[in-house]
Amino acid sequence: MSFQERCFSLFRFSLFRAGFILAAVAIGCAVSSPASAQTPASTPTSKIWTVPEVGALPNDAFGAQVRRGRDLITATYAHIGPEVSDAPRRYAGNNLACTNCHLEAGTKKFGLPIFGLFELFPQYSARLGAEITIEDRVNSCMVRSMNGRELPNDSPEMQAIVAYIKFLSSGVAPGQKLSGLGAGAMPELKRAADPVRGKAIYVNACQACHNTDGSGIRRSLPTTDLGYMMPPLWGPDSFNDGAGMARLITAANFLHFNMPHGADYLNPQLSVEQAWDVAAFVVSMPRPKKAGLDKDFPDLLKKPVDTPYGPYADGFSEQQHKYGPFAPIRAALAKLKAKKGQ
Ligand code: HEC
Numbered sequence: 001m002s003f004q005e006r007c008f009s010l011f012r013f014s015l016f017r018a019g020f021i022l023a024a025v026a027i028g029c030a031v032s033s034p035a036s037a038q039t040p041a042s043t044p045t046s047k048i049w050t051v052p053e054v055g056a057l058p059n060d061a062f063g064a065q066v067r068r069g070r071d072l073i074t075a076t077y078a079h080i081g082p083e084v085s086d087a088p089r090r091y092a093g094n095n096l097a098c099t100n101c102h103l104e105a106g107t108k109k110f111g112l113p114i115f116g117l118f119e120l121f122p123q124y125s126a127r128l129g130a131e132i133t134i135e136d137r138v139n140s141c142m143v144r145s146m147n148g149r150e151l152p153n154d155s156p157e158m159q160a161i162v163a164y165i166k167f168l169s170s171g172v173a174p175g176q177k178l179s180g181l182g183a184g185a186m187p188e189l190k191r192a193a194d195p196v197r198g199k200a201i202y203v204n205a206c207q208a209c210h211n212t213d214g215s216g217i218r219r220s221l222p223t224t225d226l227g228y229m230m231p232p233l234w235g236p237d238s239f240n241d242g243a244g245m246a247r248l249i250t251a252a253n254f255l256h257f258n259m260p261h262g263a264d265y266l267n268p269q270l271s272v273e274q275a276w277d278v279a280a281f282v283v284s285m286p287r288p289k290k291a292g293l294d295k296d297f298p299d300l301l302k303k304p305v306d307t308p309y310g311p312y313a314d315g316f317s318e319q320q321h322k323y324g325p326f327a328p329i330r331a332a333l334a335k336l337k338a339k340k341g342q
């Protein structure tokens, strides 16, 4: 997907240079790929990634609710964080903001967007083994990424977050799955990702922002303002061990396409190998523990290969699930599924 898009951008560039076929062949793009042929400017991707502008909403009740939803995404800590003065509103257990991972208020391509996905819910969740609503999905980040507790479905905060997510999907047809959701999918390594190599990369490429001990940098130190300029990557105020970002494949792709801050899927700064290794270092570090993780993914054949906690059906170690290589695990799972007729 991202490869094609990169091909596509090169393609557009080379079209400009009137040498496009040669260039596309030289970089190994299939000329008959979706980015192909006549009208590059109207590929589905370029047409649809048009995020609606919150600032253009009228000043009515709906506009206010959507704006409130965006504020909850960009400054979560200030409204439902663990240090807000109104104790019953302390839903999040850390001082992160949703936007620290769902970049640009959830609108950045391959930056874990929450754009254009409203109609994809309710959907089956392998983690729960049941259908989940968009509220359930938000709460799954509340209890894992935010290390907190669930927002009630009828709370004004949940309703505002959902109104914002719904607003972001304006104009995206039901059933349409946009390219650019998630964090991308770069090639995997044949070896296990290596936290020791990753540490050296962290020191060079990350530590200036995320701090020597991974604890990030709070806003306006030395005052006690809420929130982070640079969010923590591990330690007590980070996401917990049940979070999606604690899984290597998610973390490595997120880093490849988004970090150091400012990188994007068209201009990755970490090589594929560096991204795997530095992600291995981040997921190897201590963080809050979520109770009951052994109950996740009741159908073990549907457990993602990079889930860093057991039980597993495939006989591979927790270590290999945490750092890879994943191809042998996938092969074993495929055999088990074939046996079960799945
Ligand atoms: C530490 C990073 C992090 C933070 C903070 C975070 N999330 Fe997430 N979120 C993720 C990851 C990673 C996924 C995808 C997980 C997966 O692959 O299953 C995700 C998935 C989602 C999805 C589903 C997206 C999809 O493509 O289906 C929604 C909706 C969501 N988060 C909402 C929120 C909200 C609202 C907040 C704040 C209250 C939040 N998240 C905070 C990392 C985070």
Ligand code: HEC
Pocket (backbone or CB within 6 Å): 096, 099, 100, 101, 103, 104, 201, 202, 205, 206, 207, 208, 209, 210, 229, 230, 231, 232, 233, 245, 255, 259, 260, 261, 270, 278, 279, 282
């Ligand atoms: C120039 C500063 C900068 C550098 C360098 C940088 N980051 Fe980040 N990083 C940020 C900021 C700022 C955010 C939050 C994004 C936002 O809110 O828009 C972030 C978010 C993150 C997140 C998701 C949020 C969280 O708290 O977990 C991860 C993971 C991450 N960075 C890892 C890394 C790694 C690994 C490197 C090195 C390869 C790196 N970053 C380099 C500034 C930086």
